Amino acid sequence: MVAGAVEILDRDERKERVGRLRLQVVADGSAESLVGFVVGNVEVGSAVRTDGLISYNKFAKKGYTYKIVETRDLEHIHKTFGNLKTWIEGTHHGVSKKHMQAYLNEFVFRHNRRRTPMAAFQTVLGLTARTEGLTYADLYAAGSRGRWKHPNS
Numbered sequence: 001m002v003a004g005a006v007e008i009l010d011r012d013e014r015k016e017r018v019g020r021l022r023l024q025v026v027a028d029g030s031a032e033s034l035v036g037f038v039v040g041n042v043e044v045g046s047a048v049r050t051d052g053l054i055s056y057n058k059f060a061k062k063g064y065t066y067k068i069v070e071t072r073d074l075e076h077i078h079k080t081f082g083n084l085k086t087w088i089e090g091t092h093h094g095v096s097k098k099h100m101q102a103y104l105n106e107f108v109f110r111h112n113r114r115r116t117p118m119a120a121f122q123t124v125l126g127l128t129a130r131t132e133g134l135t136y137a138d139l140y141a142a143g144s145r146g147r148w149k150h151p152n153s
Contacts, residue, residue: 001026001035002084002104006076021111023084031055033110035062035143049074080111082111100137 003026007019022041026033035057038048044063050056052068059066071078084107088095095103113120 001028002081002100003034004077004080005038006080008076016076025101025104025110029053029055029059032058035059038062038064051115116122122133 003024005022007021009017009019022037024037024041026037031054035058038059039062042048042064045065046061047065047067048056049067049069050059051071051074056066056068078110084104087107088103092103110120110125113123
């Protein structure tokens with residue numbers, strides 16, 4: 001299961017602008033997993049909009065403004081997951097659960113730097129200069145969720 005959060009930068013009467021994205025493999029749809037994802041990725045005090053899944057009821061207790069909205073009002077996260085699925089199927093023709101977080105990290109990296117391609121390129125260069133790559137044996141010896149963690153997470 002993958003949890004996701006899309007930042008809404010500003011709203012006017014006609015359009016909302018999308019900011020940063022966070023995606024993470026979570027154990028399940030329980031309140032513990034989903035609230036843990038939000039606490040780890042969303043600034044306390046932020047307004048969180050979700051569908052009516054009961055697991056989300058604990059957000060208010062963690063310092064978030066929580067609002068249940070109609071599914072159609074969650075278009076940004078639905079478009080994001082649609083784009084993710086299209087990217088995985090079209091580019092990679094599917095991925096294993098074992099390496100899903102690494103693919104999510106790449107998708108988030110690309111999304112969050114989509115308006116600044118030169119900065120993205122420079123970031124990749126900097127990361128490769130500071131990060132030692134995994135060997136094939138290390139990559140495939142990793143547990144079910146993988147060992148690799150994105151350096152910017």
